[in-house]
Amino acid sequence: MWHSSRAILHLDMDAYFASVEQVSNPFIRGKPVIITGVGERTIVVTASYNARKYGIKTGMTVYQAKRLCPGVIRVPDNLEKYVYTTLKIREILIGFTDRVKMYSIDKFFMDLTRKIKKYNTPEDMLKEIKLRIKRETKLKCSCGLAPNKLLAKLGSNMEKPDGLVIIYPEKVMDILKKLPVDKLHGIGKSTGIRLRQMGIAKASDLGNAPPDLLKSHFGFSGHILRLMGNGIDNSKVPCYWEHRKEKSIGHYHTLPFDTLDMDLIKACILMLCLRVTTRMRDKKRSAKTVALTVRYSDFTTFSRRKTVGYFMETMQGIYNICLKILESIGELTKPVRLLGVTLSGLAEGGRQLYLLDDLEKESRLNKAISEINDKFGDFTIKPASILIMSADKRFKNN
Amino acid sequence: MYVLVKEPISVVAIFSSGKIIPRFFIWKKRKYSIEEVTYLWRTKIGSVPIIHFSVTTEKTFYEISYNLKSFNWQLEKLYVA
Structure with missing residues (x-):
């Protein structure tokens, strides 16, 4: 049973652009594929899991990717196709709840608090969401369910591809004790290095750090970092029709x-x-x-x-x-x-x-x-x- | 390797229950039988809606598109293994 006051899902489409192209074109399924821009000087936007086995990563140049895997198949990106597919996935998710937030073209947050109680177990609901996406788009995704967005994002990164991770409220502290601090969503490379220099290696160390110490190093952000170290994130998932204005x-x-x-x-x-x-x-x-x-x-x-x-x-x-x-x-x-x-x-x-x-x-x-x-x-x-x-x-x- | 073509083609398609199912197309006087429509998506050029189809023949993958205003079909690209 789910005992938390909130049930937040983070859904991350697996190697999204590459998967869409592999679903479209059966001749490149199961092969190393990279999605790139146009021209020889462009970079890898997404790599299929087969390409990642060769060490190919997002952001590499096409030249670097071809050196790692000479047989890699290059597919020019088709943003309109991916946007169309994203909107289709969004429609599927809205069928479960109004509280759906498109976080990026291949990531969504959902607030399932009111809906999850209708299912025998949280796994049942997550499996149904994954199945519906798979049936209608033939695409796989990784899901993380947790009491808040921060932990849900963490959960979706724990098992990939096609993962399903549930972080129960009573397990949160155990996870944070083992979690390297820079694995928390929102803590970048340089903040991670600064924290380690301060002797803060694990997420729980951040949660237990003296507030004044964090404030002196990071200003007001120090307060937010401490909350993150304790696995606290009170931000809400708005309804899909509520749009935040672009800055x-x-x-x-x-x-x-x-x-x-x-x-x-x-x-x-x-x-x-x-x-x-x-x-x-x-x-x-x-x-x-x-x-x-x-x-x-x-x-x-x-x-x-x-x-x-x-x-x-x-x-x-x-x-x-x-x-x-x-x-x-x-x-x-x-x-x-x-x-x-x-x-x-x-x-x-x-x-x-x-x-x-x-x-x-x-x-x-x-x-x-x-x-x-x-x-x-x-x-x-x-x-x-x-x-x-x-x-x-x-x-x-x- | 993907090859951009962007050439007009003739298509025989079934229009039924609001769906369009291309069955074969003629390009450069040769007929290509479509085995499977693997993907479909919609775009717009200005205000003109376009439907795109990923299709396979026995040996090759093609992307074709249908302009809902001019009723013209176009071969967009193909994949050569």
Whole structure:
């Protein structure tokens, strides 16, 4: 029986993108498969379990993956297909409870507190959820059931693939005593190293650490870390229709070759501005802050941001800020590999009336362009300067 | 290896009870009998809905798509082992 006040499930789809492709294509089932972006310079987004046996991991370059397993099958990602499948899985989960939160494209939290009592055992309910997903999508997932989200996430990571782990409230402290502190969700590599340097190796050590010690090292986060060490997480799983507003909107693009060509760099930034502006407009928002991210060929990465005293909603306005940031960086010291544009400081209501005729005209023009692109597809109408990218043969080959 | 094709094809399909089941397609004057529809998903190009099908013939995997506005079929890509 389940005696806790809450029953939270974390559901993690196993090697998601690779599994979707293997379900789609029977000729690659049971074989080492990597999902990648387009072009030779892209990275591994997901690896199938067969590919992981060779040491292939997410984030590796395709070249590294092929060195580890020359016969690995490379599948270009198909995000629309995965999103469609995710929404299908979400529909299945909503059939069990309204309290479903899509944590990422392949992870969900569910609050089963009210529903789990209808089943003889918690295992019965979890098996039914897994079975329903398997029957309707042919995909496997790993589940963790626990009294809160932190422990449920921990549970789903304990057995993979196709795992089913239940952390009963009375077993929590035993698990935390054995658990390395950096295995707690939310404790990253650097925090883990700092904690170990402080003599905190296990999760329970963190829970027993003096509050003042943690506060002096981590500020207010020290209080949260101590709660985590005690296996406490009071955050709720909202209903699926409750949406939290995005805090930022960003897009990144890895160039098909490293370059110092400012025309190409500016064209790429303009394309990114068009993408973020379109998304911002879709969400009826406007932004005050623009951040430009640059990654050099040696993977050195930095971001510079600029906040203005008004809310921007036009692509040109955002692009102009990006150019100012680019100017402030000065001469680029190495060839550029990746660029990113992120908008933050978002406000409700994208539409505003401008006093100046030119701005009002530009706003109307952007709206018209958005409507045409909505109807006929992204980039149906685009700034001519982006064409430099498609005119370059090196872009065409990727 | 996956090969992008993006060429128009002719398809014989069953339209029944709101479902579309492609049975065979003709590409470059050759007929390909579909053994199994392994996956299906929907997308949009602007406001135009597109249905995508992953299908297998005896020897090969294909992705075909059906444009619900123009009623055109397209061979998107194929897999060569």
